[in-house]
Amino acid sequence: MEKDILEHYLNLNRRKFLSKLSLGLGSVALGSLLIPDLFSGNDSGSDFIPGMPNFAPKAKRVIYLFQNGAPSQLESFDYKPKLREMMGQELPPSVRGNQILTGMTAKQASFPLVGSYYDFKQYGQARAWISDLFPYTAKIADDLCIIKTMYTEAINHDPALTFFQTGAQQGNRPSMGSWISYGLGSENKNLPAFTVLLSKGKGNGQGVYSKLWSNGFLDSIYQGIQFSTSEDPVLYLKDPDGLSREERRKMLDKVASLNDLSYKQFGDPEINAKVQQYEMAYRMQTEVPDIMDVSKESDATIKMYGPDCVVPGTYAANCLLARKLSENGVRFVQLYHQGWDQHGNLPNEMAGQAKDVDQASAALVTDLKQRGLLDETLVIWGGEFGRTNYSQGKLDAKNYGRDHHPRCFSIWMAGGGIKPGMVYGETDDFGYNIVKNGVHVNDFHATVLNQLGIDHEKLTFKSQGRRYRLTDVGGKVVRGILS
Structure with missing residues (x-):
């Protein structure tokens, strides 16, 4: 037996x-x-044992502040004074090379260079150049590792966003949060290992879709759980009117016994996954209301994040909630903030977007540090690609736009064993090509997994006869940014 x-x-x-x-x-x-x-796992055909890292981790959890729509690196962290000097002049063909452009600028008669409308100053021990649009981020420069040389092959939003989130430009793959949930499990059995928060700025928004936090071919227990801004932060979590806690427990026990019979008959692992989801929802009923309650936060904390942090659904509120979820053992908190797609009116729109996120992003890092949690929490800020150094459409120094640019763009990381107070990589004087230390999306994923104690080549899952991993067939850990 x-x-x-x-x-x-x-x-x-x-x-x-x-x-x-x-x-x-x-x-x-x-x-x-x-x-x-x-x-509780599947027969993945992998050498990886879920719940057991390959080596001692530097980070226990991740908070990913994804800036959906692609913020311009040239107005944020990659200072290029040459673009101001050459304002209106043509981008040299030798710099552009044979790069494929989007349909929005491929037929432009000219490619006039345009410098940032905003000034930059240097901050911190690394003398990092940071735009005046991000004064709060500038104050935590010594906590940040700014990577100026991210690059990707994707040139349009959906495949680029999907690539960052799942390791593939096509859909139907497990998201990064699902891979981490599968690989490490949960620290708190009363909360999901992977949660998702959405907010939207005033700029031109690109959509986000549930495929971005999908479990793909992994068990559905590993999919991201979206928290909403409605009265019920997690849909269908509350017991129906007239149903007591004891009656709910009896109902779940009976459903579990019926599902056990079905599993013995059919052997479908999704049956067990569904039982686990029912049980998770039952346990979450005691944890979620307390986490969503910000009334217990100090006045100093509210002031640090800004007044919007008490307004559900705002970026600031989601940053505060991300801290609370992470603090309570959620492995991977994914926050999406929409509105960064500035093909026109960039100086005005980007100012609004930066104001939405700057204070709260810096507050999150500071808050984690003050609570002694930053060392074990990896915080990431960035979008799906960068922006061109030339103007999309007619050049106007006060009202210009920038097209998509996958060859180089900036993100920042903090905590979780990432070296603080540094700038990694160099781009050319035009901010168009990488000249030193490029970081591919696969390298980014490999590095995040490494900090969690996971060898990205070992975290695999066999589906339809093939072994898959988050980094597919590429990726190398970026050792130069590790402390």
Whole structure:
């Protein structure tokens, strides 16, 4: 009987693990204590044991502040005075090379260079150039690692955004949060390992879709849970009117027993995943209301994040909520802020977008640091690609736009074992090409996983006869930014 149970629940990797513990009921019990998710995974065909990092992690969790629509690096963190000097002059063909352009500028008669409308100053020990649009971010320069040399092959929003979130430009792949949830499990059994928060600025927005936090071919228990701004932050979490807590417990027990019969008959792992989701929702009922309550936050904290942090659904409110979720053991908090697609009217629109996010982003890093959580929490800020150094359409020094630019763009990272107070990589004087230390999207993913104690080449899952991983067939850890 014991053998049947073990064969039913254990995959090859778990059998290897337990055999090393001299398999028996005592070893099974010990294994379940050491690895809480030992009996809950799929037969992935992987050497990776879910819940067990490959090596000692520097970070326990991630907060990803994704700026959807692609903020311009030339108005934020990549200072290029040459563009002002050459304002209105043609982009040299030798700089552009044979790059494919979007349909929005490919047929332009000319490509007039345009410098930033905003000034830059240097901050911190690295003397990092930061635009006047980001005064609060400038104050935490010594906590940041600014990477100026991100690059991607994708030149349009949907594939570029999907690439950053899933490691592939096409859909139907597990998101980064799902991979991490699968690889490490949850720190708090009363909360999901992967949560999603949405906000929207005043600028031109690009849509975000549920495929970005999908579990793909992983069990559905690993998909991201979206928190909404409605009265019910997690839909369908509350018990129906007239149903007591005790009655809900009895109902779930009965459903679980019926699902167990179905699993024994059909062997579909999604049946067990559904039971786990029911149980998670039941446990979340006690945790979520307290996390959503900001009334217990100090006046100093509210002031630090700004007045919008008490307005549900704003970027500031979501940054504060991200801290609370992370603080309570959520592995991966994904925040999307829409409105960064400035093809025109960039000086005005980007000023509004920056004002939306600058104070709260800096406050999140400061708040985590003050609570002793920054060292174990990796915070990431950035979009899906950058912006061109030439004006889209007619040049106007006070009212210009920039097209998509995948060859180089800037993001910043903080905490989680990333070297603070540094600028990584160099672009040319035109801000068009990388001249030193390029970082591909696959490299970015490999580095994030590395900080969580995961070898990106070992975190794989077999689906339809092929082994998949977040970094596909590429990726190398960017050792130069690690502390």
